[in-house]
Amino acid sequence: MGSHGEQFKIIIVGGGIAGLATAIALRAPDRHITVLERSRMLHEVGALISLQPNASKIVTKLGLDPFLARATPLVDRGFRIFDKEGNVVREVPFDTAQFGADRVLYHRQDLHAALRDAAVSDSGVLPGAPVEIRTAAGVVDCKPEVGIVVLADGTQLQADLVVGADGIKSVVRNSVLGDQAAQFSPIPTGLSAYRVLLPLSSIKNVPGLPPSVTVTDPAITSMIMGGDRRVIMGPGRGGELYGFVALVPDTKAADEDKKGEDTTWVRPGSKAELKAAYAGFAPWLLDLFEAASDDDIGLWQLRDLDPLPRWTRGRVILIGDAAHAMLPTQGQGASQSIEDAEALAAFLDGVSSKPTTQVVEDVLQKVWDARFTRVSLIQAYSRQQAKPATEAGSNKVTLDPGQFLKYNCDYDGAVDWLRRQEKQ
Structure with missing residues (x-):
């Protein structure tokens, strides 16, 4: 050999x-x-x-x-999917026995x-x-x-x-x-992602927030979606933190490609822009965004190969x-x-x-x-x-x-x- x-x-x-x-x-x-x-x-x-x-x-x-x-x-026990209005429309459990390990x-x-x-x-x-x-x-x-x-x-x-x-x-x-x-x-995919990480304690009192969104035992990944927008959210670091990723259409990719510019793909996020992108979604989602400060929010242009x-x-x-x-x-x-x-x-x-x-x-x-x-x-x-x-x-x-x-x-x-x- x-x-x-x-x-x-x-x-x-x-x-x-x-x-x-x-x-x-x-x-x-x-x-x-x-x-x-x-x-x-x-x-x-x-x-x-x-x-x-x-x-x-x-x-x-x-x-x-x-x-x-x-x-x-x-350990994450499954997905809970909400529609734009904040109603649960689907549950997808993770079966440890089926796959032989946890998510x-x-x-x-x-x-x-x-x-x-x-x-x-x-x-x-x-x-x-x-x-x-x-x-x-x-x-x-x-x-x-x-x-x-x-x-x-x-x-x-x-x-x-x-x-x-x-x-x-x-x-x-x-x-x-x-x-x-x-x-x-x-390749620019036409999507950008707002990424936010907060102390879990800072969102516990968001009005109308479904209890399953913040539960950590068992933890559940929540998804709320409508049209071309979706938010994936869940707890982390043993339950100390709460994170969410909000996908939005990328408004700058086409312009940058026309100019032939390379970008850093990452820029500071704006809470006002994030809330505007999800206007018409469940009020509790917008209140969840409100719990973040501009400093907590980053915006990533999503690319793949x-x-x-x-x-x-x-x-x-x-x-x-x-x-x-x-x-x-x-x-x-x-x-x-x-x-x-x-x-x-x-x-x-x-x-x-x-x-x-x-x-x-x-x-x-x-x-x-x-x-x-x-x-x-x-x-x-x-x-x-x-x-x-x-x-x-x-x-x-x-x-x-x-x-x-x-x-x-x-x-x-x-x-x-x-x-x-x-x-x-």
Whole structure:
């Protein structure tokens, strides 16, 4: 499987959730794993994030439960869907027995910190040596055939395997796609998302707020929708916080594209604009918005990727948002990154010493075979769920989050998935 006795060197570009999860999954004897992160990792964006049952099973198998327990997880028992007027129209329970794991809510900062602690842990709970994390190490170029990455200061680092986990604005993706890179730039989706995180105590007395919206035991994700607008909301950080994401049509994407401008995709939000966008919705929703200050509100332009023609070249593979950025409408973004990490680890199982280029290419091909069709379908359905959720001219909610729940969550790893597909 390789040159006996020499260490298997792995570089992971990007120290977000995808990169850290992959570093943890790949830990094994005789492997040296380095994570290169362009920021100083001082803080992650404040927002709530979920790991769906398909990912919860994987983190348990990786031995991460003791680390994630410190991240004040909150188990979510289902969706409750409201129409524009605030009436409950559908319940979608999460059946732990059906999927073999829970849907768990985290504060993004807490989840990120727990994964970082696990990656560098030398407690003996996880196999192999602790991961080396290098911050302020921005990668500006990559040479896939020889496994070289180039840092902003000109330093060149070489590894047997390079994992591009550097997000939707991935530099590594450009080197994997080569001449095709320009055709697969991030796409404005026509949507923006207001993201707000508040102390739960600050919304307890909002008049008319349905009791189920604020309950934390069991926690429930609430969705209110009408036309092309929807709000997804729920508690986090063990019940201390309450977060909501409000989707609205993006009024600036078309103008920016006409000018050929690149944007930061993030700008301060305005409570007045947010309330105006949801005029005519249930009064309790507008009162919930009123509990936030302008400083609490951020506005993200939502972009995703079309399915790429390839994720691999030479000794390099793309994972997470670098490979398959998707809309947040199914809450599967982080979970699909966890699936990528598991797939890479599964097909590298048994490769301990320095692998040949052929061995690496064969493994990466298997990861692509196991992941591409599945994740592309989840991407497509995330787009579909972003379309208007009510019938034209009525307030009847047509969106059914339960429709793809079984496909998304009934997953037991890449090897099992490939086996199941071969039987069909």
